Amino acid sequence: MRQAVRRWLFSVGAVTAVGVSVLGQNGIAAASTAAPARSVARASASTYKSAGKVLTVGMHGAAVKALQKRLSQLHYFVGAIDGSFGQDTIEAVWAFERVQGFIITNANSDEIGRKMERKLLHPRLPKVLVPRGGRNLRIEVNQATEVLVLYHHNKIELISHVSTGGGYSFCDPPPNSGSCGVAITPDGNYREHLFLPGWVKVPLGEMFNPVFFIGRAYAIHGDTSVPWYAASHGCVRIPMTLAGVFHKLINVRTSGGTPVYVRGHI
Secondary structure (H helix, E strand, O other): OHHHHHHHHHHOOOEOOOOOEOOOOOOOOOOOOOOOHHHHHHHHHOOOOOOOOOEEOOOEOHHHHHHHHHHHHOOEOOOOOOOEOOHHHHHHHHHHHHHHOOOOOOOOOOEEOHHHHHOOOOOOOOOOOOOOOOOOEEEEEEOOOOEEEEEEOOEEEEEEEOEOEOOOEEEOOOOOOOOEEEOOOOOEEEEOOEEOOOEEEEOOEEEEEEEEEEOOOEEEEEOOOOOOOOOEOOOEEEOHHHHOOHHHHOOOOOOOOOEEEEEOOO
């Protein structure tokens, strides 16, 4: 299964023969086991040049493309590397900023500042939540940073921004259950066990390409809205572009399912 996925990634240009991550047509950044993530990041830093200015959503050009390439080299999901600062790119920036310990606000949520950009040269790695939690693959969801990390043999394969349970109260209106609750993504150790393709209707709305890890209630899924803050009813929202291929990167319904570790709920 894993080798088949890696061959698929190579076919779309997501993995190069030398192990350095680049983005293919599906926008997946993947780390080859031939080169540790830390050494790849150090080598790439020597070729990255800071734009020396604030980059914002809507910009186009070489500076944006360099930013996308650098984030991809660090295994952040950026979508297509096309020099266009769009939604996928800003969501990768949010993930990077959160991992580096920066605070995102309404005032700075659509940009990457000069101080933040300098961190691209010497970045901090995501906090490991469950060391050696899975023998092959594991998914870690850090609700304190709103970041998902996919590990392969304990090496970072992919980092993505997410939006988890927003903590607000809600009610499921008739003719559905009519029950009420609080939007929380519960911390715990789980396994993905079911993938359903396309838009799937559930009592509280719709999910795109959901990968369920608690019954048919909680899933990692795509959504048209994945804000920089926790806002879901309890699921783990991921960018739509990533949701199109995420199920191919894990062992859905095989080998007992990929472990999913959720931590950080306050």
